[in-house]
């Protein structure tokens with residue numbers, strides 16, 4: 001650090017230069033991200049709560065009240081108003097917390113948990129941090145977990161099973177009801193990772209798409225991850241973990257003697273109150289209607305893109321959510337050409353191209369992408 005401070009103008013110049021090197025959501029070329037620009041209203045609110053700390057909630061009772069309201073609204077969305085939980089930094093932290101609760105609640109010497117092989121890599125981190133063995137269950141053709149294989153993976157050390165409502169690579173929703181039956185039979189914690197799908201799945205049926213139950217209406221669901229900073233339109237970092245009731249939290253209670261509240265239940269100590277205020281603002285401003293419209297727009301573009309990709313002869317399955325994943329025997333070449341044309345795309349573990357159609361992706365972007373894919377496809381046919 002230099003002895004003397006630098007002028008604000010000089011600093012702003014450096015910051016502007018740095019930002020210019022970033023991709024810009026407004027260009028409509030980011031098709032790899034599960035995040036999107038937050039709503040303008042939530043951005044406006046963020047600044048006024050910037051100094052609030054939910055880790056010392058006695059000092060910020062008003063902001064803590066907003067977090068409680070957010071938990072209530074999200075519990076209601078996921079069909080259990082009385083759910084208890086916290087705003088956290090994102091899906092990774094929420095998933096780790098769920099397994100932390102499951103591990104401490106079960107008290108096995110060598111705890112294990114089962115995830116679908118499609119699970120997000122945050123579960124690898126959870127496994128390592130919590131010293132829990134991670135077992136991957138096979139998936140079916142539709143990318144949902146194979147219940148028979150989950151049964152097969154269970155043993156005396158199993159403490160939890162995880163189902164995904166909107167998996168990262170395909171957007172598929174596991175058979176959570178089926179997993180629920182297995183959880184009851186074997187007395188296991190059932191965690192649902194709806195980090196992405198939590199703000200999508202509840203609105204699909206009302207829009208004429210098929211919906212699968214995935215939430216607390218299934219009695220054996222113990223906890224759910226849902227991320228406001230993905231399809232919830234709230235600023236990063238806004239994740240959320242919900243537990244069915246308070247008894248789950250007791251397994252991770254830590255005393256915090258020098259703070260205004262003498263107990264904590266989160267991994268992180270100092271937590272952003274701005275996340276609570278901004279998430280509250282966007283949830284209230286949007287209402288169910290606003291989120292339904294958001295999902296409607298994303299799904300319409302997704303289905304148009306899917307139809308065109310199918311027509312071009314690529315290997316593609318009908319999307320369940322706003323993710324289109326496709327394959328081709330020259331997939332590496334296609335990915336390279338798309339990247340060279342400025343598209344930010346991503347690849348699945350198997351190498352397929354994965355496109356996430358978030359609210360920042362507009363109809364004109366999809367038109368451009370389809371045109372580009374057609375050109376690439378025609379060029380491939382001439383090779």
Ligand code: PLP
Pocket residue numbers: 034089090091092093095120122164166167168193194195196227239
């Ligand atoms: N779970 C799922 C299904 C996800 O798709 C993601 C991220 O994309 C995560 C968890 C991790 O979320 P975060 O990156 O906010 O930690």
